[in-house]
Amino acid sequence: MYLFFGISTWLPKLMTMLGYPLKSSVMFLAIFLLGGVLTTHLVGMLGDKYGYKKVMPVLYAMSAVLVSLLSFQMSTFLFYTLLFLAGCAVTLVQSMTLAAAPDFYPIAFRGTAMGWGSAVSRLGSAVAPTVVGVLLTANIPVRGVFLTFIIPALIACIAILLTKKDPNLAG
Numbered sequence: 001m002y003l004f005f006g007i008s009t010w011l012p013k014l015m016t017m018l019g020y021p022l023k024s025s026v027m028f029l030a031i032f033l034l035g036g037v038l039t040t041h042l043v044g045m046l047g048d049k050y051g052y053k054k055v056m057p058v059l060y061a062m063s064a065v066l067v068s069l070l071s072f073q074m075s076t077f078l079f080y081t082l083l084f085l086a087g088c089a090v091t092l093v094q095s096m097t098l099a100a101a102p103d104f105y106p107i108a109f110r111g112t113a114m115g116w117g118s119a120v121s122r123l124g125s126a127v128a129p130t131v132v133g134v135l136l137t138a139n140i141p142v143r144g145v146f147l148t149f150i151i152p153a154l155i156a157c158i159a160i161l162l163t164k165k166d167p168n169l170a171g
Contacts, residue, residue: 001094001122001123001124001125002124002125002127002131002149002152003063003067003094003128003149003152004091005125005129006128006129006131006148006149007067007149009129010129010132010133010136010145011025011032012026012028013025013136014071014142014145014146015028017136017142018071018073028080028083031080031083031087032084033087033091035083035084035086035087035089035091036087036088036091036092039088040091040092040095043059043088043095043096044096047099052096052099053163055096056093056100056156056160057157057160059092059093059096060153060156060160061153061157062085063090063153064150064153064157066082066089067150068150069082069086071143071146090153093156097121097156101117124152132145132148135148
């Protein structure tokens with residue numbers, strides 16, 4: 001949630017800091033969000049076909065790479081393409097995480113576990129706008145701010161790869 005809300009809240013400002021005009025920066029946010037909306041069905045089908053364990057690490061790794069590339073100047077077409085793909089990866093891995101997580105809890109307390117998990121994950125969405133604002137106020141370079149988005153994506157990628165499902169769980 002830190003990754004998604006940090007980017008979606010601050011992308012226009014970060015892009016103006018990289019030298020793009022404000023009008024283009026607002027369009028960048030629209031393209032980022034459109035990436036997630038237009039590819040939901042595709043990633044859902046991939047998750048159903050290959051399983052979360054194979055799809056989610058790829059999406060988290062893609063998120064890290066694509067978001068890091070956004071901090072560099074490039075041609076407009078390439079930037080729009082990377083931005084669309086970053087929106088796809090960042091948005092959809094969040095949705096897939098919520099869909100896959102229930103498989104790790106026994107039915108007896110699955111609802112409570114998911115409620116707590118959802119509540120804790122919302123901390124990222126609550127702190128991201130403030131953390132990025134503090135970093136920008138402290139004159140941290142834009143690439144340094146983008147690094148704070150990459151770190152949670154890499155941690156999540158590794159965590160999914162290390163996750164083992166209990167074969168005794170129903171579901």
